[in-house]
Amino acid sequence: MKHDCIMIGFNDEKMDTIIKRVEPYKDKSAAYEHMLARSAVVNGKRMKYSEIVRESITNSTGMQSDLTIYRMPNMAVHYCMHYLKKHGMSVGYVNYFNDGREKLKYLIENYSPNCIGVSSTCHVEPAPIREIVDYIHSIDPSIVIVVGGPFINSINFEYSTPQQNYLLQSIGADIFIHERQGEDTLYQICTELRKDKPDLSKIPNIIYKDGHYKRTVKVPENICLDDDPIKEFTFYENHPKPPVYMRCSISCSLCCSFCRYPILGGEPMFMKIESIEKNMNYIHSLGVKSIVFVDDSLNVPLDRFKDMLRMMIRNKYNFKWYSFFRISHSDEETYELMAKSGCGGVILGVESGNDTIRKNMDKRVSTEQLVWGIGQLNKYGIVSHASCMVGFPGETEKTARDTIKFIEEAKPTFYDLQVWFFENAVPISKERDYYNLEGYGYSWSHKDMDYETAGKIVLDGIRNIKNSYFMPSLSFNLWSLAYFLTQGTQISEFMELSKIFKDVVGYKDHEIDDRYKENVNRMLNVFRGNQELAKNLKMRNK
Ligand code: SF4
Structure with missing residues (x-):
């Protein structure tokens, strides 16, 4: 054949x-x-x-x-x-x-x-x-x-x-x-x-x-x-069933100025709740216990998201599920429904702990809302992974320190902190002149910072943050955690690993003692x- x-x-x-x-x-x-x-x-x-x-x-x-x-x-x-x-x-x-x-x-x-x-x-x-x-x-x-x-x-x-x-x-x-x-x-x-x-x-x-x-x-x-x-x-033989990926929409209706996804993704497309139910019924019948939603903004629009959660509760699937989550589009009922429907964890695009920098990013969510949202997730025992960056146009050492302070005070379960990566064709590049923005990728400078300073702040932050665990999304993110939890590991083991990891990260060979x-x-x-x-x-x- x-x-x-x-x-x-x-x-x-x-x-x-x-x-x-x-x-x-x-x-x-x-x-x-x-x-x-x-x-x-x-x-x-x-x-x-x-x-x-x-x-x-x-x-x-x-x-x-x-x-x-x-x-x-x-x-x-x-x-x-x-x-x-x-x-x-x-x-x-x-x-x-x-x-x-x-x-x-x-x-x-x-x-x-x-x-x-x-x-x-x-x-x-x-x-x-x-x-x-x-x-x-x-x-x-x-x-x-x-x-x-x-x-x-x-x-x-x-x-x-x-x-x-x-x-x-x-x-x-x-x-x-x-x-x-x-x-x-x-x-x-x-x-x-x-x-x-x-x-x-x-x-x-x-x-x-x-x-x-x-x-x-x-x-x-x-x-x-x-x-x-x-x-x-x-599914691999003799291997406990891993989570299954699901995609219930395409593209993102938000417009963060560092992001290319809405431009590449085009007009958002959505799967009907009845179709999501049909998919979940089938996945459930296979004995799958966890789902990872890959949608950029699963909870946008919020009403549709709540309808989906109610459908999951009604069907008593008992899935553990994981997704990206936009705190900007949430209210108290959202977290209650998430917990009842089995939410195990969410990735949060926090990006910065400073309101002005987030405004520069067109993030449309305040520090106050973010702190409240993470508090709600913690209250319901939902794991959070806050994704943050240093060096976006407008960033100064002071605003970058606000991000580190934010992580310490808001206490997401895990976080990632990385140097901003400058892409040419995203909306912020139109403001090159205003910010004196030069370079590309990880090699950039603007009127308030350059990549070297950002790199030092990132490493310093990773080594010193105490109230949240560092989980670098390069090779291991919340989806990985979701997978490993189906294989017999415990969250506490990853917390312990991350706690030690921050003390060995970033060292060069000659610094090993x-x-x-x-x-x-x-x-x-x-x-x-x-x-x-x-x-x-x-x-x-x-
Ligand atoms: S919410 Fe995420 S996917 Fe949507 S525009 Fe912002 S960064 Fe991009």
């Missing part, structure tokens, strides 16, 4: 690889310091939080841990697979590239696919996608590789055509999809590749190489979200004595 397409999920790079890539630019950008501020040296290797979790579980239980968030059914892979199969295509998949190389080789050699679809979801650089492309080419250099997803959309949004071409060339695929959904474009590619002489020029929303890169016409797919539920989820090694040793024993976790690993370590 021949496959029309094989879909491939995420390629998780090790911190060692990332840091080697950014080190040559350490005097020109905050990227290197940024990576240092979310990693630690463990047994001679620089590791990110997720790698430390793996190392710690392995060391604590005496069994090799294979637990990773990428064992959740990859959303892009499953959406595309669902759509293609529904339209009569034969599809194979590899949910997670890192542990699926052998399977991928087998599928290529035995199903001679017409193309391979690679999702760029969660990737922010070409290198890890290039690694997938090179691996495929090492098996069959003639295979057509299609890459789509948010990173490709960002490249097309953010850069000039020559820069885009350079980045696409670095990825090395044959066809790129730039559409906020993309499933139908992939279907059209698969249909065309069935022909003896495929003609890609008629397929909308793609960039393909024909001597040089050619761009076809943009036609929004607008695939209705009230489609049949996805029926086929990848006995106290540092002692802290690393403590980190590597955080999960010791956890019987539930050991039982889980034992199922696959026989």
Whole structure:
């Protein structure tokens, strides 16, 4: 049998690889310091939080841990697979590239696919996608590789055509999809590749190489979200059911001035509550206990959100669920409904603890509202992860200290603090002149601050904040926590890990001393004595 397409999920790079890539630019950008501020040296290797979790579980239980968030059914892979199969295509998949190389080789050699679809979801650089492309080419250099997803959309949004071409060339695929959904474009590619002489020029929303890169016409797919539920989820054998991702809307109706999502996402689209119910009924019937909503603003509009929560309560699913959450769109009843419907945790886009800076960001929520909202979450035992940044235009050392003070006083359960990343095509870049804004990415300056000062404040904040736990969203966020909680770990173990992590984060190799090694040793024993976790690993370590 021949496959029309094989879909491939995420390629998780090790911190060692990332840091080697950014080190040559350490005097020109905050990227290197940024990576240092979310990693630690463990047994001679620089590791990110997720790698430390793996190392710690392995060391604590005496069994090799294979637990990773990428064992959740990859959303892009499953959406595309669902759509293609529904339209009569034969599809194979590899949910997670890192542990699926052998399977991928087998599928290529035995199903001679017409193309391979690679999702760029969660990737922010070409290198890890290039690694997938090179691996495929090492098996069959003639295979057509299609890459789509948010990173490709960002490249097309953010850069000039020559820069885009350079980045696409670095990825090395044959066809790129730039559409906020993309499933139908992939279907059209698969249909065309069935022909003896495929003609890609008629397929909308793609960039393909024909001597040089050619761009076809943009036609929004607008695939209705009230489609049949996805029926086929990848669950690994002998592995407790992980959470399942759900998407109940597309795009965001807010307009933060540092954010490209509403521009890339276009007009918001919503799934009807009846369709959400249909999806949840199916997910529940599979024995899934947790859901991660990927919607940018699940609680906007608020009435719809409350209707969804009431539906979940009425159905007595008892899911633990996790999502992004906008405190600006909440009232007392919201938190009560969230708790009753099983909310386990939310990611909060706090961004700054200073009202003026948040106004510059067009965040439309006051410090007072944020403190109140986090208080409500704490009252109902809902875990919060507050995402904060330092260095946005207008930021001074004083306003940055307000953010650190805010975290200390509002006490979200976890927080992330990072240097602002400047993107060219977001609304704030129109105010370059006003703020004397120069540079790009992690290499910027404006009239009140530059990336180096921001980097120092971030590291200082991480090392000194005491009332909230640092969880760097680079490799481990609330979704990861949701996954690990289904695998037998406890929140208290992650709190303990984070507490020690902040004391080892950001150090360079020559700064490592006995106290540092002692802290690393403590980190590597955080999960010791956890019987539930050991039982889980034992199922696959026989
Ligand atoms: S709420 Fe989030 S997704 Fe929406 S515009 Fe603001 S930062 Fe972007």
